[in-house]
Amino acid sequence: MWDKLKDILLQVQKPARYVGGEYNLPDMDKPCKERVCLCFSDKYEVGMSNIGTRILYHMLNDTDGVVCERSYAPDLDMAALLKENGIPLFSIETKKDIKEFDLIGFSVQFELQFTNVVYMLDLMGAPYFAKDRGEDFPPIVAGGPCVVNPMPFADFFDAVLIGEGEKNLAELVQLHMACRENKMSKKEFLNEASKLDGVYVPSLNNPTKRAVVKDLDKAYYPTKILVPNCDIVHDRSSIELFRGCANGCRFCQAGFYYRPIRKRNVDTLVKQARELMDNTGYDEMGLLSLSTSDYPELKELVDKIKVEADKRKIKLALPSLRLDSFEAEIYEEMQGASLTFAPEAGTQRLRDVINKNISDENIKSSLISALKYGVKNVKLYFIMGLPTETEEDLQGIINIVKLVKYLHSQYGTSKLLNITVSTSIFIPKPLTPFQWERQISIDEMYQKQEFMKERLRIKNVKYSWHDAKSSVIEAVLARGDRSLAKSVVKAYELGCVFDSWSENFDYDKWIKAFEESGVDYRKFLEGFDEEEELPWDIIDNGVSKKYLLAEKRKAYRGESTPNCLGKCNGCGANRLERCKI
Amino acid sequence: MIILKHLKVADVSYVSHKDVLRVLQRGLKRAKIDVKYSQGYVPHMLTYTSTPVPLGVQSEAEYFAFDCADRDKDDVMNRYNLSMPTGMRAVASFFKDKNPNLAGIVVASEYRATSSAILPKEIEDIKNCESYVISTFKKGEAVEKNIADLIYDLKVEGNTLCMRLASGNANLRADSFVGHINEKFGCNIKTNDIVRTAQLVLKDGRMTDVEEILR
Numbered sequence: 027m028w029d030k031l032k033d034i035l036l037q038v039q040k041p042a043r044y045v046g047g048e049y050n051l052p053d054m055d056k057p058c059k060e061r062v063c064l065c066f067s068d069k070y071e072v073g074m075s076n077i078g079t080r081i082l083y084h085m086l087n088d089t090d091g092v093v094c095e096r097s098y099a100p101d102l103d104m105a106a107l108l109k110e111n112g113i114p115l116f117s118i119e120t121k122k123d124i125k126e127f128d129l130i131g132f133s134v135q136f137e138l139q140f141t142n143v144v145y146m147l148d149l150m151g152a153p154y155f156a157k158d159r160g161e162d163f164p165p166i167v168a169g170g171p172c173v174v175n176p177m178p179f180a181d182f183f184d185a186v187l188i189g190e191g192e193k194n195l196a197e198l199v200q201l202h203m204a205c206r207e208n209k210m211s212k213k214e215f216l217n218e219a220s221k222l223d224g225v226y227v228p229s230l231n232n233p234t235k236r237a238v239v240k241d242l243d244k245a246y247y248p249t250k251i252l253v254p255n256c257d258i259v260h261d262r263s264s265i266e267l268f269r270g271c272a273n274g275c276r277f278c279q280a281g282f283y284y285r286p287i288r289k290r291n292v293d294t295l296v297k298q299a300r301e302l303m304d305n306t307g308y309d310e311m312g313l314l315s316l317s318t319s320d321y322p323e324l325k326e327l328v329d330k331i332k333v334e335a336d337k338r339k340i341k342l343a344l345p346s347l348r349l350d351s352f353e354a355e356i357y358e359e360m361q362g363a364s365l366t367f368a369p370e371a372g373t374q375r376l377r378d379v380i381n382k383n384i385s386d387e388n389i390k391s392s393l394i395s396a397l398k399y400g401v402k403n404v405k406l407y408f409i410m411g412l413p414t415e416t417e418e419d420l421q422g423i424i425n426i427v428k429l430v431k432y433l434h435s436q437y438g439t440s441k442l443l444n445i446t447v448s449t450s451i452f453i454p455k456p457l458t459p460f461q462w463e464r465q466i467s468i469d470e471m472y473q474k475q476e477f478m479k480e481r482l483r484i485k486n487v488k489y490s491w492h493d494a495k496s497s498v499i500e501a502v503l504a505r506g507d508r509s510l511a512k513s514v515v516k517a518y519e520l521g522c523v524f525d526s527w528s529e530n531f532d533y534d535k536w537i538k539a540f541e542e543s544g545v546d547y548r549k550f551l552e553g554f555d556e557e558e559e560l561p562w563d564i565i566d567n568g569v570s571k572k573y574l575l576a577e578k579r580k581a582y583r584g585e586s587t588p589n590c591l592g593k594c595n596g597c598g599a600n601r602l603e604r605c606k607i
Numbered sequence: 608m609i610i611l612k613h614l615k616v617a618d619v620s621y622v623s624h625k626d627v628l629r630v631l632q633r634g635l636k637r638a639k640i641d642v643k644y645s646q647g648y649v650p651h652m653l654t655y656t657s658t659p660v661p662l663g664v665q666s667e668a669e670y671f672a673f674d675c676a677d678r679d680k681d682d683v684m685n686r687y688n689l690s691m692p693t694g695m696r697a698v699a700s701f702f703k704d705k706n707p708n709l710a711g712i713v714v715a716s717e718y719r720a721t722s723s724a725i726l727p728k729e730i731e732d733i734k735n736c737e738s739y740v741i742s743t744f745k746k747g748e749a750v751e752k753n754i755a756d757l758i759y760d761l762k763v764e765g766n767t768l769c770m771r772l773a774s775g776n777a778n779l780r781a782d783s784f785v786g787h788i789n790e791k792f793g794c795n796i797k798t799n800d801i802v803r804t805a806q807l808v809l810k811d812g813r814m815t816d817v818e819e820i821l822r
Contacts (some may be wrong), residue, residue, distance in 0.1 A: 032797055033797045047617065047692055049634075051692070253692075257629075309636075571709055
């Protein structure tokens with residue numbers, strides 16, 4: 027395989043993507059009973075940036091008897107040459123045919139990556155549907171954030187892992203090893219697998235409860251991680267402060283999906299940070315979570331890590347800061363020249379509807395703090411098409427931009443201030459209080475974008491907006507049922523691949539794919555009845571449907587729900603594991 | 608100033624020069640070698656390399672230099688080797704008071720290229736030509752280039768071609784030249800089977816291995 031690859035590697039862009047050889051590569055020659063290949067359905071530079079895949083890769087390689095390799099979606103130039111030369115999709119580490127592994131795992135991160143799954147199966151030479159692959163083909167399983175509703179892609183896989191891989195993937199690999207030792211068939215293995223927490227077997231359609239790690243502080247976290255030889259999207263080491271989010275923004279899937287909230291202790295994080303600094307040589311370290319401001323001992327943690335980071339000239343990155351008084355101090359120390367701020371909606375009324383617990387006063391004081399510290403760039407993020415949104419709410423966005431300009435003239439210490447306003451389109455995602463809502467039509471999306479374009483022709487203000495058409499397809503694939511698998515295959519056959527890369531996305535081909543596969547995609551864009559069974563109801567993700575419905579009703583009453591750090595709001599995620607923060 | 612001679616072989620030969628610089632700097636950081644930084648608003652590590660080898664060509668003679676508080680060159684090399692990916696191991700270390708500016712003084716490189724079949728002896732005749740024009744690509748466009756003055760030596764031994772070609776300001780890429788040989792003589796030398804074995808500088812009017820001035 028390597029000799030054949032040598033011939034083509036210099037004909038493709040960025041050959042370093044395909045050769046491996048990264049620092050901290052685990053021992054691929056250790057005695058092993060189970061060889062697993064983790065496939066990531068996007069390019070190397072995206073996959074290598076993914077913290078979840080990184081955890082699982084090292085976890086498996088640190089397991090006795092298991093060797094885990096990786097494969098990423100090759101770029102189109104490489105794929106064409108692989109096909110032309112009859113080379114199947116291979117693993118990065120040992121350049122081995124993926125079909126020769128004992129178990130294959132896919133990470134599906136985003137709805138617009140579904141065609142990439144089919145693309146990679148095609149390059150492997152594997153039938154697309156699990157039912158067509160037969161006993162001799164290794165089981166192919168999937169995990170990742172998209173499993174909130176696995177239905178549109180479930181038929182491609184023998185099993186779908188719902189929840190946290192540190193638990194269910196670890197158990198599944200052990201089970202597969204045991205089943206192989208006992209010469210059990212794939213069907214028997216899948217029967218056993220369906221009894222594990224968080225393993226949905228599409229052929230059995232078994233009700234599945236999401237698997238979660240009980241004690242995050244003791245959960246596996248790698249500190250001897252792969253350091254890529256070429257540039258990747260998030261080229262830094264990171265520590266994970268806590269999992270879950272206490273804020274309950276009603277549009278946010280991650281905020282509900284990753285509950286219950288569990289945190290790591292300061293001492294554990296400081297130890298992990300030091301080890302990562304020793305083992306990686308990175309210039310930057312991210313302190314990650316869904317809402318870093320909510321980590322109770324954030325100041326103590328930053329103070330402890332920063333001493334070591336400064337000595338080694340390592341920059342700390344804290345995404346998701348709310349910039350209250352303490353955070354402004356951190357901000358100043360980090361000499362930040364750019365502030366990213368996500369009010370999500372333009373008026374207090376709409377922010378109450380979506381439960382974004384930020385007041386006009388919060389926005390004002392945060393901006394004043396940042397401007398006093400010399401911010402030169404302010405990025406503002408909003409969502410358009412939210413339930414109950416009116417023109418007044420859109421005008422509210424313009425008003426916030428004008429407020430930023432005014433505050434800069436009063437408090438700003440930098441000469442020039444650039445403001446970037448970005449709007450995305452609301453997608454009513456499963457497992458949110460808005461899961462029953464409709465998505466606005468394409469015409470409405472265009473009207474709202476035009477409204478903004480006309481009014482944001484302001485000096486030093488740049489407006490960017492998310493593509494309306496890809497938001498439609500994303501919504502269909504997020505909310506759809508099992509009928510969509512054939513549409514995904516049809517879309518791939520029509521040439522759709524790397525749909526999440528705007529230059530490759532082709533809306534017309536997707537619409538044609540839905541038509542040719544006989545699927546009425548529009549029904550997934552309309553609202554669902556509250557009594558109706560939803561495609562993803564068989565999956566118990568923790569937060570109860572009753573709670574989500576109650577939240578929806580509060581939204582329409584314009585009532586907000588407080589952050590659950592102070593008092594439990596009874597969302598139901600505690601059934602999986604008690605919230606600990 | 609410490610100068611390390613290192614390999615760039617196997618998988619790493621497909622890593623671009625720009626990326627190699629980052630790999631080297633991360634290796635120094637992991638090895639906790641106290642390298643000097645620039646004094647600007649965004650300080651960066653001060654490291655210097657010799658002329659880069661073309662993508663896909665392997666090398667047994669890459670050099671990079673850096674100023675650091677550590678003075679024990681062998682200790683630095685040992686620590687560096689424990690912190691690098693396979694394929695970029697250092698094989699020799701040197702200490703100089705001043706930056707030798709390798710990128711500026713290297714005039715030639717020696718290469719060894721191996722084919723799966725015996726190579727024709729006529730290849731050697733190219734070195735005696737007064738004018739020898741080949742087609743190469745520059746910024747995506749085909750251009751004609753007279754390379755006679757850029758070839759210092761060619762030797763064929765069985766299936767191996769040994770080349771001494773201009774490097775630095777006047778430069779002949781080994782992969783372009785081998786591509787021409789493949790086309791003209793029907794050989795099948797892959798780019799990844801070319802290995803840079805030495806870098807040469809001018810000393811007392813003759814070409815000599817760069818190591819002679821580093822010792």
